[in-house]
Amino acid sequence: xxxxxxxxxxxxxxxxxxxxxxxxxxxxxxxxxxxxxxxxxxxxxxxxxxxxxxxxxxxxxxxxxxxxxxxxxxxxxxxxxxxxxxxxxxxxxxxxxxxxxxxxxxxxxxx
Amino acid sequence: xxxxxxxxxxxxxxxxxxxxxxxxxxxxxxxxxxxxxxxxxxxxxxxxxxxxxxxxxxxxxxxxxxxxxxxxxxxxxxxxxxxxxxxxxxxxxxxxxxxxxxxxxxxxxx
Numbered sequence: 001x002x003x004x005x006x007x008x009x010x011x012x013x014x015x016x017x018x019x020x021x022x023x024x025x026x027x028x029x030x031x032x033x034x035x036x037x038x039x040x041x042x043x044x045x046x047x048x049x050x051x052x053x054x055x056x057x058x059x060x061x062x063x064x065x066x067x068x069x070x071x072x073x074x075x076x077x078x079x080x081x082x083x084x085x086x087x088x089x090x091x092x093x094x095x096x097x098x099x100x101x102x103x104x105x106x107x108x109x110x111x
Numbered sequence: 112x113x114x115x116x117x118x119x120x121x122x123x124x125x126x127x128x129x130x131x132x133x134x135x136x137x138x139x140x141x142x143x144x145x146x147x148x149x150x151x152x153x154x155x156x157x158x159x160x161x162x163x164x165x166x167x168x169x170x171x172x173x174x175x176x177x178x179x180x181x182x183x184x185x186x187x188x189x190x191x192x193x194x195x196x197x198x199x200x201x202x203x204x205x206x207x208x209x210x211x212x213x214x215x216x217x218x219x220x221x
Contacts, residue, residue, distance in 0.1 A: 034210075042214075043212040043213065044201070049209075089154070091153070091154075096205070096208065099210065101146075101153030103151065103153050
């Protein structure tokens with residue numbers, strides 16, 4: 001099966017700083033690359049995704065970049081705010097249906 | 112439009128008991144799936160369905176059964192609960208691109 005690794009496992013930044021989380025995957029057939037945000041006790045929610053025919057996608061303060069050759073993609077959050085504090089998961093997929101979740105990155109944004 | 116709903120929110124079982132976790136969606140999505148989430152872990156796929164009458168196994172299917180008789184409902188059955196099945200269970204359905212998760216069921220097996 002797909003081997004998915006996220007780094008770092010925890011990340012602490014000051015409000016206003018940028019945060020970057022990297023996801024490495026093993027299946028070269030993966031073609032859908034989403035990032036989910038999960039607040040404590042809540043369900044995962046999709047925050048941004050990208051398909052393999054695109055190298056970068058941006059939505060306001062959030063961006064995802066993809067390097068298919070190296071088999072990794074990254075989540076970039078700029079101008080971080082305390083409400084960005086959560087656990088972030090990458091979940092690459094070969095079909096967009098069955099998602100292969102990483103173990104998560106706990107982001108803490110301190111005021 | 113309620114999205115994806117799950118019942119119950121919490122459940123405590125004794126080892127060996129059986130139960131069914133309910134999942135329903137009102138978005139007319141063909142694809143539905145069940146995941147479990149253990150502490151410090153990402154979500155792991157248990158079973159999925161690409162339409163009524165069609166189900167298949169995911170990464171961790173042992174100890175669980177599913178069926179899909181309607182587009183709306185996708186129940187997950189625990190046949191004989193074990194402490195290793197203590198987890199948070201999420202149901203999801205997929206539209207054109209996005210997977211929508213239900214609020215989860217927190218299950219404890221004693």
